[in-house]
Amino acid sequence: MKSLGSIRRSFAPWNDPDAKPYIVFENVTKRFGDFTAVNNLSLKIYEREFFALLGASGCGKSTLLRMLAGFDEPTAGRILLDGQDLRGIPPYRRPVNMMFQSYALFPHMTVEANIAFGLKQEGMAKADIEKRVAEMLKLVKLERFAKRKPHQLSGGQRQRVALARSVAKRPKVLLLDEPLGALDKKLREETQFELMDQQQELGLTFVVVTHDQEEAMTMADRIAIMDKGEVMQVATPAEVYEAPSSRFVAGFVGNVNMIEGTVSGRENGVARISDGNGLTIKAENIGDAAAGSAVAFAIRPEKIKVSSRKPDDPGVNVVEGEIYDIAYLGDMTVYHVKLADGQVVKASALNASRITDDPLTWNDRAFISFRPDAGVVLTR
Amino acid sequence: MSDTVLAAARPVASRPSVLSRTFQAMYGRLVIIIPYLWLLVFFLVPFAIVFKISLSQTQIAMPPYAPVFSLTDGFGGLLDQLRQLSIDNYLWLTEDALYFNAYVSSVVIAAVSTVLTLLVGYPVAYGMARAPESWRPTLLMLVILPFWTSFLIRVYAWIGILKPEGLLNQFLQGIGLINEPLIILNTNAAIFIGIVYSYLPFMVLPLYSALEKMDYSLIEAAKDLGCPPISAFWKITFPLSFPGIVAGCLLVFIPAVGEFVIPDLLGGSQTLMIGKTLWNEFFANRDWPVSSAVAVILLLLLVVPIVIFQQSQARAIEQDR
Numbered sequence: 001m002k003s004l005g006s007i008r009r010s011f012a013p014w015n016d017p018d019a020k021p022y023i024v025f026e027n028v029t030k031r032f033g034d035f036t037a038v039n040n041l042s043l044k045i046y047e048r049e050f051f052a053l054l055g056a057s058g059c060g061k062s063t064l065l066r067m068l069a070g071f072d073e074p075t076a077g078r079i080l081l082d083g084q085d086l087r088g089i090p091p092y093r094r095p096v097n098m099m100f101q102s103y104a105l106f107p108h109m110t111v112e113a114n115i116a117f118g119l120k121q122e123g124m125a126k127a128d129i130e131k132r133v134a135e136m137l138k139l140v141k142l143e144r145f146a147k148r149k150p151h152q153l154s155g156g157q158r159q160r161v162a163l164a165r166s167v168a169k170r171p172k173v174l175l176l177d178e179p180l181g182a183l184d185k186k187l188r189e190e191t192q193f194e195l196m197d198q199q200q201e202l203g204l205t206f207v208v209v210t211h212d213q214e215e216a217m218t219m220a221d222r223i224a225i226m227d228k229g230e231v232m233q234v235a236t237p238a239e240v241y242e243a244p245s246s247r248f249v250a251g252f253v254g255n256v257n258m259i260e261g262t263v264s265g266r267e268n269g270v271a272r273i274s275d276g277n278g279l280t281i282k283a284e285n286i287g288d289a290a291a292g293s294a295v296a297f298a299i300r301p302e303k304i305k306v307s308s309r310k311p312d313d314p315g316v317n318v319v320e321g322e323i324y325d326i327a328y329l330g331d332m333t334v335y336h337v338k339l340a341d342g343q344v345v346k347a348s349a350l351n352a353s354r355i356t357d358d359p360l361t362w363n364d365r366a367f368i369s370f371r372p373d374a375g376v377v378l379t380r
Numbered sequence: 381m382s383d384t385v386l387a388a389a390r391p392v393a394s395r396p397s398v399l400s401r402t403f404q405a406m407y408g409r410l411v412i413i414i415p416y417l418w419l420l421v422f423f424l425v426p427f428a429i430v431f432k433i434s435l436s437q438t439q440i441a442m443p444p445y446a447p448v449f450s451l452t453d454g455f456g457g458l459l460d461q462l463r464q465l466s467i468d469n470y471l472w473l474t475e476d477a478l479y480f481n482a483y484v485s486s487v488v489i490a491a492v493s494t495v496l497t498l499l500v501g502y503p504v505a506y507g508m509a510r511a512p513e514s515w516r517p518t519l520l521m522l523v524i525l526p527f528w529t530s531f532l533i534r535v536y537a538w539i540g541i542l543k544p545e546g547l548l549n550q551f552l553q554g555i556g557l558i559n560e561p562l563i564i565l566n567t568n569a570a571i572f573i574g575i576v577y578s579y580l581p582f583m584v585l586p587l588y589s590a591l592e593k594m595d596y597s598l599i600e601a602a603k604d605l606g607c608p609p610i611s612a613f614w615k616i617t618f619p620l621s622f623p624g625i626v627a628g629c630l631l632v633f634i635p636a637v638g639e640f641v642i643p644d645l646l647g648g649s650q651t652l653m654i655g656k657t658l659w660n661e662f663f664a665n666r667d668w669p670v671s672s673a674v675a676v677i678l679l680l681l682l683v684v685p686i687v688i689f690q691q692s693q694a695r696a697i698e699q700d701r
Contacts, residue, residue: 071600091603104601108619117615118605169605 011221012236013046020083022047022205023068023173028077030063030229037063039229040077050199050206052220054213054253060229061209065175068207069098082172092121097171101178103162105150111137111161112146118169136164139198156187163195167202174199176208180215192218213253217241225249241300243285246380250298257304257345259297263289263377270372273297277341281317284373299375304347304368306335308360311369321345323364335360337368427679434672435465445668469673479657479674483681486654489568489643490636493575497632498625500576501583505624506617508584509591520588523581535574535645542570542646566648574642579635583628590624591617623696630689634682654678 013019021044030038038060045051053061066072067079070091079086086094097118105114115136119129137143140160150158159179166174179195180188196219199206210216216223217237225232225240225248232252233245244250247258261275263286271286273295281297289295305311311318324344325336334348347368360366436445447461473479508519526534541547542565549561564570594617602612640655647653654674661671 069600069604071603090608091600092606092608096604098601098604100597100601102595102597104595104597106598106601106616117602117607121606121611165605 011048013049014044014222019046021045022049022082023207024080025064026078026080028064028067028074028079030060030067030072031075036229038067038074041229041231042077043224043231043234045205045207047205048203050196050219050221051208052216052223053207053209053226054216054223055211055226056252057211059226061226062177063229064226065098065177065207065209068173069096069175070094095171096173096175097166097169098175098177099162099166099179101181103150103158103182105158105161105165107150110147110149111142111153114150114161115165115168118165122169132168136168139167139201140164155182155184156191159183159191163198167198167204170202171204173205173207176206178210179208180212181210188215195219217253225252227252243376244298244378247296247298247378248380250296250376250378255301255346255348257299257301257375258378259299259343259345260294261297262294263291266291271295271377273377275341275343279319279339279341281319282372283375283377285375286377287379289377289379293379296378297375298378299370301334301346301348302332302350303374304345304370306337306347306349306360306366306368308364308366310367313369316369316371318367318369319345320365320367323360323362323366326360326362335366337366339368427676430672431676432465433668434469434670434676435467436669437464437466437468438667438669443668444666469669470677472670473673473677478652479654479677482652482654482657483677485652486637486639487681489571489653490575490633490639493572493579493636494629494633496572497576497579497583498629501580501587501628502625504580505584505587505591508588509594510596516592523584523588527581531578532641535578535641538570538574538577538646539565542573565646566651568647568651570646571643571651571653574646575632575636575639578642579632582631582635586627586631587621587624590621590627594620623693626689626692630685634685637682638678 023043023045025041025043028038028041029036041060041064043064053064055061063072067074068081068086070086070089070093073087081094081096106117109117112133115133116129119132124132133146134143137146140163142157142160142164145153145157145161150161153161159182163179166176176195180191183191192215195206208216208219217240220237222234222236223240224234227248233240233249235243235245240249240253244253244256250256250258259273259275259279259281261273261279261281263271264274264280265272266286266289269284269286271283271289271291272280273283274280283297286295306323310320319339321337321339323335324338327334327336330351332348332350334346337345337347339345345368432449433445436447438444439446447464449458449461451458453460504523508516508523511519539546543549544561544563544565546565548564549558552558553561564573598616598620599609599612602616603609607615638655639653640659643651643653643656644659647656658671658674658678661667661674665671
């Protein structure tokens with residue numbers, strides 16, 4: 001596969017066959033009565049990785065986290081941490097700490113006491129506790145709020161206390177359950193970067209559960225996309241976006257156009273896909289799609305160009321249509337183009353200049369064009 | 381021209397709002413007045429009457445005390461009657477050790493019963509608060525259910541259970557645990573059992589409401605930070621349920637101090653409780669003034685814990701700001 005853009009840092013132990021995974025889920029199943037929350041799931045997470053579990057609510061991502069923390073035991077399969085089987089080890093003896101979605105700060109204790117709580121359990125010396133607490137307060141920039149109670153803090157400050165408390169014990173792994181869910185959009189964006197910096201600074205392994213794809217894309221080294229208790233794909237944000245492994249993943253992350261059809265022929269890595277209504281496109285990235293099989297050509301809106309004149313490059317796919325809808329978003333414009341066969345394709349154009357020389361408006365005849373390698377062919 | 385019109389129109393336009401504001405202010409005051417009115421009519425006025433009787437002298441008459449205030453002799457007569465009031469009855473209470481002992485014994489019995497009720501009630505409330513959500517209304521119902529039977533009948537029923545040939549002794553002898561029947565009835569133990577049984581709902585309900593609203597993820601957070609379950613209970617659950625404990629204890633302690641029915645039916649003849657003493661003074665001796673003095677002291681005795689309770693609540697609210 002060709003390179004898929006730059007990754008945040010050159011950290012990729014998952015590509016190294018000799019690297020030893022730090023957390024291993026081995027055929028883990030969790031059932032609650034008749035409901036299967038996690039179904040025969042296997043997953044490897046590496047040391048110092050920022051790993052995101054992404055999925056809609058009820059997909060089993062939180063259950064996975066709770067099993068790692070020890071609040072739930074797997075019905076079948078096992079979970080290894082640094083080579084040690086975690087089965088039967090109660091939460092208070094696991095070298096992992098969790099940051100709760102509700103933060104779960106102790107309301108009757110000050111910020112200081114909240115952060116010191118875990119250290120006191122360890123039986124740490126008083127002077128050392130004080131030092132560590134001061135360190136943590138500095139890390140989350142809350143020195144001035146040490147004597148406050150949680151209810152006297154803002155949402156963002158509480159989030160930082162929760163983070164400080166969960167990393168104070170220097171756990172091997174920090175589990176974060178929707179860590180930014182309770183914050184408003186602006187604060188969330190700021191805090192995302194804070195969290196990334198703190199993860200680097202502390203050198204911890206982070207496993208974060210989120211339903212917010214932007215959050216996962218921004219922060220994580222790798223993302224596991226989950227659906228109905230199963231992992232659909234584990235990959236870097238760029239891979240998940242540019243090379244989704246299935247229709248589900250392509251549809252879940254970002255906007256996508258899915259052109260359904262059958263492979264009518266393939267040669268030299270290029271397939272012809274016909275939708276049976278007169279539309280035929282050329283596509284690369286065909287994977288193992290055999291001739292005659294039903295596939296979807298998934299292409300992101302920003303990779304489709306819309307123009308009023310027919311592009312004359314013979315290498316690209318050109319389809320004629322009509323402007324059906326226009327959504328002007330300021331930084332870009334999304335065109336909904338209705339093709340001859342009735343399907344609507346979304347194409348977005350970056351508004352790089354203030355005045356465009358090719359104004360398109362409703363009901364205009366327009367051409368969409370895209371390169372054969374701009375999308376991926378999905379068989380699943 | 382238009383200015384004059386506006387100037388003229390303005391007060392007219394604002395008149396309804398002034399009216400409605402006055403009405404709202406009156407309505408708001410009325411809402412506040414109602415509870416005070418209730419207290420005045422059903423607490424302060426009766427208390428004033430009892431207090432006045434406690435300063436009177438006993439007499440074989442109808443009513444059985446003197447002076448009886450009346451305006452038949454004019455204001456001079458009323459002043460004369462006022463001069464007849466004295467604190468003799470209160471001095472009498474200090475002279476006879478019976479009353480002091482009765483007060484102390486009432487407080488001790490009430491305190492022991494309150495602690496026992498807490499010990500029984502806490503696990504019940506905890507279990508209810510941790511039960512599946514769909515069970516909770518039913519469990520709550522079961523706690524309240526005994527109230528639907530007469531209190532008197534329920535206390536009588538305990539006689540049948542506790543007496544030497546009662547159900548408890550029959551059962552224990554039947555399974556061979558004891559040979560001689562246990563003497564429980566007519567002892568303080570029977571009073572404790574009676575009070576714990578009767579007042580349990582007053583303990584369970586405030587505890588339950590404190591425990592139920594507690595976020596269970598706090599316990600998970602404590603465990604996650606290395607705290608074993610029992611320690612997590614003492615460090616998190618217990619302190620957070622403290623307002624419920626205080627409320628429950630006061631709701632049990634205050635009525636238990638003045639309790640009359642339970643010590644009368646289940647306690648022995650030697651059991652000394654202020655409620656019983658009061659009953660004796662009033663009905664057996666027909667000494668209204670002394671029994672009124674007993675009642676006034678009892679009230680003061682109970683007012684102190686109430687004031688402490690209210691202050692602790694006010695402080696809790698203050699802290700939450």
